[in-house]
Amino acid sequence: MDGHGRAVAPAAGTVLNALATxxxxxxxxxxxxxxxxxxxxxxxxRGEVADAPDADTALVERCAELAVVEWGDGEGATVRTESEVPMAAGLKSSSAAANATVLATADALGVDPDPLSACRIGVKAARDAGVTVTGAFDDASASMLGGVTVTDNDRDELLAHEPVDWNVLVWWPDARSFSADADVERCRRVAPLADLVTDLALDGRYGEAMTVNGFAFCSALGYPTDPLLEGMPDVDGISLSGTGPSYVAVGTTDALESLAEHWNDRDGTTWHTTTRTDGTRTT
Structure with missing residues (x-):
């Protein structure tokens, strides 16, 4: 143990928003x-965020503290994060930061933890820091494990996990939406649709699940459905990501390039990427 650790964690897109059920x-x-x-x-x-000196660092500080409580002896630490993931865009920037911090702290302590145990430390830190309503175990587990995960966020329980190899298109507008500010009561009104999405996801019908989720939660959270309609029927799945304002789509290269022509006409950033199967890792 040399007291220094480093880890990287991927962002994530939404198949099913957990706010309803x-x-x-x-x-x-x-x-x-x-x-x-x-x-x-x-x-x-102490926490520092690259290129954002005024950013709230409570989450990563709490992640490091809880990791030291779990595996260390009260050492104290400085955490520095840098990210390609836009903050408060629905792309799980908080989950990625939490996972990376927990594993980097474990690395600094010379510990190689069970991934889901490390993930749950980050989820607890997110709840303690007030950056999530549900605990976001779905987002955190996808970022930690890679692939697609289906979870019970009330119990922090993994229901399903599968590696996937998808082409992905992301659009995030020039706006922010903080998960902790979402209207939970409105989201609960679409619980019957969320139950349908759960069934589809557990059946491996992820694209269909995404699309139903997208229309349900755009309605509940007040986002336009036009970005969804622009991808249909050609993409395999398309959804609002998290509590927005980002949208994500998966499908063939041709379908996503066609959709990008529409999304590029909107203010914001359109990004072609892929799924990740390797999850969070030390480097």
């Missing part, structure tokens, strides 16, 4: 957050 599903995508952790013996925890 507590069950969710997500898939890892090839956008990364990197965390470096240096133990300093201070007993205190």
């Amino acid at each position: 507590g069950r969710g599903a997500a898939f890892a995508i090839d956008l990364e957050t990197t965390a470096t952790v240096d133990l300093d013996g201070s007993g205190e925890y």
Whole structure:
């Protein structure tokens, strides 16, 4: 153990938003957050975000603190993160930062933890820091394990996990939406549709699940459905990601290139990427 650790974690897109029923599903995508952790013996925890000196660092500080409680001896640490993932865009930037921080702290302590145990530490930290309503175990597990996961967020239980190899298109507008600010009561009104999405996801029909989820949660959260309609019927699946404002689509290269022509006309950023199967890892 040299007191220094580094880890990278992928972002994720949504198959099922967990706000309606507590069950969710997500898939890892090839956008990364990197965390470096240096133990300093201070007993205190400090966070820094590259290119964002005023960013809230409570989540990563709590992640490092809980990881030290689990595997260390009160060392204290400095956490530095840098990310390709836009913040508060629905692409699971918080889950990626939490996973990367927990594994980087474990690396600094010379520990190789069970991935789901490490994931649950990050989820607890997210709840403690108030950045999530559900705990986001769906998002966190997809980022930690790679592939697609289906989860019970009320119990932090993994219901299904499958590697997937998809082409992905992401569009995020020039706006932010914080998950903790979502209107949970409106989301609960679409619970019957969320139950249908759960059944589809557990049956491996992820594209259909995404699309039903997209229309349900655009309605519940007040986002336009036009970005969804622009991809249909050619894409395999398309959805609002998280609580927005980003949208994600999966499908053939031709279908996604056609959709990108529409999304490129909108203000914001359109990004071609792929799914990830390797999840969070130390480097």
